[in-house]
Amino acid sequence: RTLSRRLFVDATERIQRTTETEDASQALLPQLATLYELLIRPVESALGPPGSPVTVVADGEVASVPFAGLYDSHRKTYFVEAHPLRFAPTLHDAETAVRVHQSPGKNALVIGDPSFNQKAFPSLSRLPGADAEAKTIAREYGDHARILDGRAATRSAVVGDFSSMDVFHYAGHAIVDDAHPDRSFLVLAASMSNADATLSAADVRRLDLR
Numbered sequence: 135r136t137l138s139r140r141l142f143v144d145a146t147e148r149i150q151r152t153t154e155t156e157d158a159s160q161a162l163l164p165q166l167a168t169l170y171e172l173l174i175r176p177v178e179s180a181l182g183p184p185g186s187p188v189t190v191v192a193d194g195e196v197a198s199v200p201f202a203g204l205y206d207s208h209r210k211t212y213f214v215e216a217h218p219l220r221f222a223p224t225l226h227d228a229e230t231a232v233r234v235h236q237s238p239g240k241n242a243l244v245i246g247d248p249s250f251n252q253k254a255f256p257s258l259s260r261l262p263g264a265d266a267e268a269k270t271i272a273r274e275y276g277d278h279a280r281i282l283d284g285r286a287a288t289r290s291a292v293v294g295d296f297s298s299m300d301v302f303h304y305a306g307h308a309i310v311d312d313a314h315p316d317r318s319f320l321v322l323a324a325s326m327s328n329a330d331a332t333l334s335a336a337d338v339r340r341l342d343l344r
Contacts (some may be wrong), residue, residue, distance in 0.1 A: 145169050146198055166205035174204055174213060181217060184214040188217040189226055202265045214267040217276050242275040242301040244268045248287035251324040264305035271303050289331040296341045
């Protein structure tokens, strides 16, 4: 099946504009559903039954697609609710990631939809699809997963658990600063001691990532 680049680009650009300017919880669904029809529906039968992991290798314009949030309008579910997702830059890396994932005893820190200070970030909205993504990923690791979602996803909790984990998965808002990449950051839950909690790229570089 030939992919309509015009429809694809239009949908991705609408998603980007919407997330920057308004409450995205419902406004994004038509575009997320369009991308599901373009990218997922044609290959659905090859993805295996619900629960089967899917590895995404994407570059160029496709790399900007929020695959976890693609919306199946037939089943009324997000893509990540049907398939745990993994991402890799190349097919070789995808194969390596599967072998690492299947290694026993991997400890995973999973962050889902942090309850951030909406006064500090008025253009952002909560992401129920991200919370569903986090729970799906955490189930993959069973007793070896520590999930921090909502109010629990504070900066101190995230940083405190980093060094004891083998895998880190974040499902939430990421703000990119193209001019100063080190200032790009993940948005975390507000706390009494840190109302505008974030984790910058510079912060991540200083953490023990093993």
